[in-house]
Amino acid sequence: xxxxxxxxxxxxxxxxxVGEGCYQVTRQQIEQMLEYCVDQRLDLFDxxxxxxxxxxxxxEICPSGxxxxxxxxKLEVDVVTxxxxxTLEDGLQCSLKQLSTSxxxxxxxxxxxxxxxxxxxxxxAWMMGLKERGLVRKIGVSAYSLAEVNALYTKHRFDLVQLPxxxxxxxxxxxxxxxxxxxxxxxxxxxxxFMKGLLLKEICPREADAVLKAHHKHFLDYxxxxxxxxxxxxxxxxxxxKVVDRWVLGFSKLAQLKEVVEWKETExxxxxxxxxxxxxxxxxxxxRTWK
Numbered sequence: 569x570x571x572x573x574x575x576x577x578x579x580x581x582x583x584x585x586v587g588e589g590c591y592q593v594t595r596q597q598i599e600q601m602l603e604y605c606v607d608q609r610l611d612l613f614d615x616x617x618x619x620x621x622x623x624x625x626x627x628e629i630c631p632s633g634x635x636x637x638x639x640x641x642k643l644e645v646d647v648v649t650x651x652x653x654x655t656l657e658d659g660l661q662c663s664l665k666q667l668s669t670s671x672x673x674x675x676x677x678x679x680x681x682x683x684x685x686x687x688x689x690x691x692x693a694w695m696m697g698l699k700e701r702g703l704v705r706k707i708g709v710s711a712y713s714l715a716e717v718n719a720l721y722t723k724h725r726f727d728l729v730q731l732p733x734x735x736x737x738x739x740x741x742x743x744x745x746x747x748x749x750x751x752x753x754x755x756x757x758x759x760x761x762f763m764k765g766l767l768l769k770e771i772c773p774r775e776a777d778a779v780l781k782a783h784h785k786h787f788l789d790y791x792x793x794x795x796x797x798x799x800x801x802x803x804x805x806x807x808x809x810k811v812v813d814r815w816v817l818g819f820s821k822l823a824q825l826k827e828v829v830e831w832k833e834t835e836x837x838x839x840x841x842x843x844x845x846x847x848x849x850x851x852x853x854x855x856r857t858w859k
Contacts, residue, residue, distance in 0.1 A: 574612040576818035581620030627668035637674035648687030737853035738846035750811035
């Protein structure tokens with residue numbers, strides 16, 4: 569699992585999380601975690617222009633030789649024109665400057681709706697050109713739904729994808745999409761392993777809907793009955809998905825990062841029927857719908 573860890577940096581630049589767990593980490597905490605990353609050879613960091621000053625922080629103290637995945641800015645237009653492409657180019661150049669680098673490992677479309685607008689082929693052509701210019705090694709999409717992935721990855725030759733995958737949200741696993749992407753040579757980055765921390769909480773955030781709250785309560789009851797910890801079950805789920813290349817995980821302090829790196833499976837957690845915890849309601853498992 570250690571080799572698959574990618575450091576999510578949303579909370580390097582802004583408050584992030586749900587409920588009382590929503591806050592931004594301090595510069596000292598970031599430096600401690602990055603020092604540990606060097607020691608453990610954790611080399612991939614996920615960021616975006618939308619993550620506050622996260623790119624600036626990485627540009628100042630990111631370990632030498634690190635792989636950076638960032639994202640393109642959101643387009644505030646309905647039709648993609650050459651002016652819109654210039655906006656994306658300017659955004660990337662700004663990211664490279666802030667990251668203090670001449671190129672990045674990966675570049676993702678952050679607002680997937682941009683790729684369904686009239687003229688969206690211009691975005692893909694621009695991204696392909698970035699590879700030829702040596703500015704980007706891999707391109708792809710940060711997606712949320714099966715429909716988005718099926719529509720975009722059957723049409724375009726993307727190298728990379730970032731998807732939400734966790735114990736409750738197993739849509740991409742159950743549908744066979746993960747295997748299909750893997751067999752197609754797409755590098756798979758999974759996010760939301762702990763569902764913004766919800767899976768580790770004893771109380772479901774008030775923002776969640778009734779379906780998710782009931783499912784979460786059932787899960788907590790199961791953990792008590794089975795003498796298991798939610799963290800161990802989530803980690804077992806992650807290690808079971810061999811086709812996932814990287815798990816993008818965010819941490820608020822060094823101790824959390826160490827806990828993930830040093831985790832080892834036990835016989836009791838191996839016996840958990842992981843697929844039974846999949847929740848069919850796609851709206852319930854999407855944090856964007858929590859109000």
